[in-house]
Amino acid sequence: MSNTKQRKTSFSLKEQWNILRYLFSxxxxxxxxxxLSIVMMVIASAxxxxxxxxxxxxxxxxxxxxxxxxxxxxxxxxxxxxLLLLRMVIVYVKDYTFKLASEHTVANMRNNLYHKLGKLxxxxxxxxxxxxxxxxxxNDTETIKEFWNVFLTFFDGFINATMIAVAMFSLxxxxxxxxxxxxxxxxxxxxVYQKIxxxxxxxxxxxxxxxxxxxxxxxxxxxxxQQFNQTxxxxxxxxxxxxxYLVARTNMFKMNAVLLMPAINLIEQIVLVIVIWIFASQLLxxxxxxxxxxxxxxxxxxxFFHPIGGMLDSLSIYQDGxxxxxxxxxxxxxxxxxxQPNANAVDSLIDGQINIDDLYFSYDGExxxxxxxDLEVSxxxxxxxxxxxxxxxSTIINLLMRFYEYHQGLISVDxxxxxxxxxxxxxxxxxxxxxxxxxxxxxxxDNIRLHGNYSDEEVREAAxxxxxxxxxxxxxxxxxxxxxxxxxxxxxxxxxxxxxxxTIIRNPRILILDEATANIDTETEQYIxxxxxxxxxxxxxxxxxxxxxxxxxxxxxxVLHKGRVIEQGHHDELIELEGTYYDMYRLQSLQxxx
Ligand SMILES: Nc1ncnc2c1ncn2[C@@H]1O[C@H](COP(=O)(O)OP(=O)(O)OP(=O)(O)O)[C@@H](O)[C@H]1O
Ligand SMILES: [Mg+2]
Numbered sequence: 274m275s276n277t278k279q280r281k282t283s284f285s286l287k288e289q290w291n292i293l294r295y296l297f298s299x300x301x302x303x304x305x306x307x308x309l310s311i312v313m314m315v316i317a318s319a320x321x322x323x324x325x326x327x328x329x330x331x332x333x334x335x336x337x338x339x340x341x342x343x344x345x346x347x348x349x350x351x352x353x354x355x356l357l358l359l360r361m362v363i364v365y366v367k368d369y370t371f372k373l374a375s376e377h378t379v380a381n382m383r384n385n386l387y388h389k390l391g392k393l394x395x396x397x398x399x400x401x402x403x404x405x406x407x408x409x410x411x412n413d414t415e416t417i418k419e420f421w422n423v424f425l426t427f428f429d430g431f432i433n434a435t436m437i438a439v440a441m442f443s444l445x446x447x448x449x450x451x452x453x454x455x456x457x458x459x460x461x462x463x464x465v466y467q468k469i470x471x472x473x474x475x476x477x478x479x480x481x482x483x484x485x486x487x488x489x490x491x492x493x494x495x496x497x498x499q500q501f502n503q504t505x506x507x508x509x510x511x512x513x514x515x516x517x518y519l520v521a522r523t524n525m526f527k528m529n530a531v532l533l534m535p536a537i538n539l540i541e542q543i544v545l546v547i548v549i550w551i552f553a554s555q556l557l558x559x560x561x562x563x564x565x566x567x568x569x570x571x572x573x574x575x576x577f578f579h580p581i582g583g584m585l586d587s588l589s590i591y592q593d594g595x596x597x598x599x600x601x602x603x604x605x606x607x608x609x610x611x612x613q614p615n616a617n618a619v620d621s622l623i624d625g626q627i628n629i630d631d632l633y634f635s636y637d638g639e640x641x642x643x644x645x646x647d648l649e650v651s652x653x654x655x656x657x658x659x660x661x662x663x664x665x666x667s668t669i670i671n672l673l674m675r676f677y678e679y680h681q682g683l684i685s686v687d688x689x690x691x692x693x694x695x696x697x698x699x700x701x702x703x704x705x706x707x708x709x710x711x712x713x714x715x716x717x718x719d720n721i722r723l724h725g726n727y728s729d730e731e732v733r734e735a736a737x738x739x740x741x742x743x744x745x746x747x748x749x750x751x752x753x754x755x756x757x758x759x760x761x762x763x764x765x766x767x768x769x770x771x772x773x774x775x776t777i778i779r780n781p782r783i784l785i786l787d788e789a790t791a792n793i794d795t796e797t798e799q800y801i802x803x804x805x806x807x808x809x810x811x812x813x814x815x816x817x818x819x820x821x822x823x824x825x826x827x828x829x830x831x832v833l834h835k836g837r838v839i840e841q842g843h844h845d846e847l848i849e850l851e852g853t854y855y856d857m858y859r860l861q862s863l864q865x866x867x
Pocket of ligand 2: 666667668787
């Protein structure tokens with residue numbers, strides 16, 4: 274089970290401020306658009322506040338004095354209409370520029386996160402479920418986009434309220450105070466809403482991540498589920514988390530339906546009643562009341578409180594956005610970068626001499642997986658590493674390929690610390706073929722070439738070299754045949770042949786085969802063995818294999834046991850020793866494997 278663990282969902286003001294600063298850092302290049310949008314917002318709000326005043330003046334100056342003419346009425350109506358249209362255009366520009374700027378900002382952020390992923394150590398990917406990594410770059414940035422809309426709503430609500438307040442005070446100070454008196458009520462409402470919504474939203478998010486975790490777990494392990502007849506159980510478990518999510522969503526709707534708009538509407542109506550009551554009592558006490566002002570205030574009661582309702586509504590998204598942004602921040606702040614070369618590292622041509630001295634290594638910082646390893650390979654030599662499952666063979670390779678950083682001991686290539694070679698020289702001149710070969714979406718050319726600069730001819734030669742040529746040619750579209758992502762349309766052995774071909778074509782100075790031929794039939798394997806004989810003339814070879822027949826000819830065989838080299842030497846020497854290697858070999862001979 275992966276990501277149902279409790280996550281941080283509430284933030285102190287300081288944390289919120291840091292998160293906002295982080296978000297704004299991506300918006301820098303879009304500053305001018307955001308400013309334009311805010312300017313438009315101010316103009317639109319000013320127009321909204323001014324429009325009722327036009328009608329108010331018309332009523333009070335012309336209608337109530339019976340001096341309105343057709344011409345004046347048309348003029349007023351015309352002005353009103355033009356300003357209304359103008360406001361429409363301005364609102365459009367405001368929304369458009371804001372959305373555009375926020376899309377760009379979020380795209381910046383996505384790029385940044387993706388870029389960071391490429392630099393993270395493999396350790397991060399070992400520890401983080403796949404779905405979570407994807408979600409960091411896609412779902413979370415989407416949430417952040419909505420978060421920007423929260424800013425829009427907030428600015429809008431705030432500027433709008435300020436503008437209307439100014440307009441109201443210019444019309445009638447005493448009446449304006451009625452509106453102001455309700456502002457504390459709104460704040461209380463916001464406070465209560467945020468308290469409740471945080472809890473409800475947290476439950477909803479947790480339920481959703483459970484649903485996602487279930488889903489990704491079951492799609493990844495579908496063959497296992499079917500094989501062990503677990504379909505019914507999985508369905509029931511999924512039903513359960515899905516139900517939990519449904520309940521959480523329902524609670525949210527309930528809360529919104531009860532609290533949000535009805536509460537705001539209620540306030541609106543109360544204010545309206547009070548306004549009318551005050552006017553009425555003024556009228557009854559014999560003072561003169563301008564009807565136009567009554568009109569203006571009635572229309573303000575809606576446009577003053579409504580945007581505030583919008584602000585309330587977006588509070589929950591604000592919470593969501595904070596959570597998403599904080600996760601993005603955490604990812605960018607992750608310091609477990611992939612191993613770095615020394616500052617003075619140079620691109621260099623590698624001869625193929627490898628020395629490992631007193632090497633210790635641990636994945637988790639506690640249990641040593643490799644202990645006191647010494648190993649030497651001269652250019653053009655072939656060495657083999659054998660040992661039981663989990664003895665640390667692949668780990669040595671992981672360090673040699675610089676997938677993980679080591680802290681004790683020394684690995685040198687051509688008698689120089691491997692850290693003095695750039696990653697580019699190490700990875701371009703050391704070729705690794707692993708047992709699990711990943712296939713990318715594309716055809717055979719793409720998959721062997723892997724964006725390297727190789728001609729079709731060279732690709733075919735590499736495929737012939739490994740014997741992959743036979744099965745590729747027998748396919749309907751030959752080398753142009755389509756391979757699905759992950760290579761599910763190929764057999765395990767076929768994938769390995771492709772994988773060897775894509776390494777061979779790069780002409781590495783050091784070639785490492787880690788269980789590279791485990792799934793290949795004996796006949797093809799022998800064919801590859803012969804091909805490898807040719808490679809031995811140009812490259813250093815390190816072979817890891819369980820099938821000992823394939824490594825009998827190695828110049829030196831290292832036998833690993835629980836992270837230590839316990840035996841080393843030529844095949845005949847090790848047989849004579851009658852130790853672990855001898856036992857392994859004898860067992861395989863009995864089984865007819867050698
Ligand atoms: N990414 C990892 N994080 C933590 N521990 C790991 C990791 N990879 C391997 N280990 C541990 O390190 C030890 C050595 O693993 P390694 O993969 O080197 O074995 P191996 O000799 O290649 O085995 P096999 O023959 O099965 O491939 C094992 O105990 C394994 O549990
Ligand atoms: Mg291994």
